[in-house]
Amino acid sequence: MSSNHDFTFEWSLLTKKGLRQVEQRPLAAELGKTLLERNKELEATLKHHQNIIEDHVQEIEYLTKQNAALREVNDSRMKIYEQLEVSIQDLERDKYKLALEYQAEKKHVKQLCSNIESLETKVEELTRSLEDARRQVEADRRTKKTERLLGQQQQQQQQQQLPGQPAIVINSPTSHASKDAIPNVPSQEGVSTSRQTTEPCQSAKPMPAGAAKQSDPAAPSAGAGEPRTEEDGTEQCERDGGPTADDHTLSEDSEEMLRIMQELERTQKCLLSEQGKVGDLEEQLAVIAQENTALQSKLLNVHSTEIRSVHDELSMLEEFRQGPVCTRCLRDLGEQQDEDSIITGTTEDDASLMELIRNTDFPQAYRSSVTIEVPYRRTERSTA
Numbered sequence: 473m474s475s476n477h478d479f480t481f482e483w484s485l486l487t488k489k490g491l492r493q494v495e496q497r498p499l500a501a502e503l504g505k506t507l508l509e510r511n512k513e514l515e516a517t518l519k520h521h522q523n524i525i526e527d528h529v530q531e532i533e534y535l536t537k538q539n540a541a542l543r544e545v546n547d548s549r550m551k552i553y554e555q556l557e558v559s560i561q562d563l564e565r566d567k568y569k570l571a572l573e574y575q576a577e578k579k580h581v582k583q584l585c586s587n588i589e590s591l592e593t594k595v596e597e598l599t600r601s602l603e604d605a606r607r608q609v610e611a612d613r614r615t616k617k618t619e620r621l622l623g624q625q626q627q628q629q630q631q632q633q634l635p636g637q638p639a640i641v642i643n644s645p646t647s648h649a650s651k652d653a654i655p656n657v658p659s660q661e662g663v664s665t666s667r668q669t670t671e672p673c674q675s676a677k678p679m680p681a682g683a684a685k686q687s688d689p690a691a692p693s694a695g696a697g698e699p700r701t702e703e704d705g706t707e708q709c710e711r712d713g714g715p716t717a718d719d720h721t722l723s724e725d726s727e728e729m730l731r732i733m734q735e736l737e738r739t740q741k742c743l744l745s746e747q748g749k750v751g752d753l754e755e756q757l758a759v760i761a762q763e764n765t766a767l768q769s770k771l772l773n774v775h776s777t778e779i780r781s782v783h784d785e786l787s788m789l790e791e792f793r794q795g796p797v798c799t800r801c802l803r804d805l806g807e808q809q810d811e812d813s814i815i816t817g818t819t820e821d822d823a824s825l826m827e828l829i830r831n832t833d834f835p836q837a838y839r840s841s842v843t844i845e846v847p848y849r850r851t852e853r854s855t856a
Contacts, residue, residue: 483507549785556778563771570764577757584750591743598736605729612725 482503 549781553778556774560771560774563767563774567764567767567771570760570767574757574760574764577753577760581750581753581757584746584753588743588746588750591739591746595736595739595743598732598739602729602732602736605725605732609725609729
């Protein structure tokens, strides 16, 4: 078909010639008819372009809404990421503090173990010394008892001795035999030994002359013998087991034994308290280890969820970039495309959309290159 310039030129020629030539009127009528058809075609194309522009406006509105929604989603995810980072930092601080506490508790436990070992060695030494003291006290008690029994036996022999008979010597073989025949007395507590050693010697008191005569009927006949004096009484008291230097040493040994026993009880109580502290510290260490494992598992879960969310976002963005979903109608592009669709998006549209999603903080104008296909022949058929 001829262009608009050709039509205007022909129309001018026809108008000039129409004044002169009346026989060219059918040609002018045909030319006017073609001009009317051309006007109708132009009006149809104008309407078609207006529809395309309206579709573009709707698409732009839809994309702006989608951009705003994606921006809100991005902001919410950024806030979530910030919160996760803060929580991760707090967990790392807690983990560091727990590690320091664990090391301090470990050192304290080692110190307590060393203290317990030293206390155990001290308790063993005290038990040995206590056993030695008990053996020594028992030996002293046996010797004192044998001496006391020998003194009583000698006194009885002196009282029953006749005036004409010689005195019996203590160091005779019979005395040694009687000493060996004396049974061993079982050991008692330190308090009883001290009580026995501190008893006064009542048998060593000097007796008056009348009492001596009444008690001993053979005293008048024994007038030729030696008279008893106060010195003999004190010697007899010492023989009978009175308060001598050995008794004082025995009381001192018993006091030392009591003191050792008290110290042993104190060390045993201290050992029990230290063992209780060690048990409490072991329980605390177990609780701290459980908390540490729980925090580590929580930290691993947080890292895994964060990595999973990042992978999900990347896969979603990859899907948007590859374009399996239409940005206008949200249909799968793998389906059969409509032949009547006029707007066909290109890869530049996807690239611009990705750039817009990345640069949400700096909004830019959406400029997409769109190819417009004008179905000229189809409109001719429709107008025909």
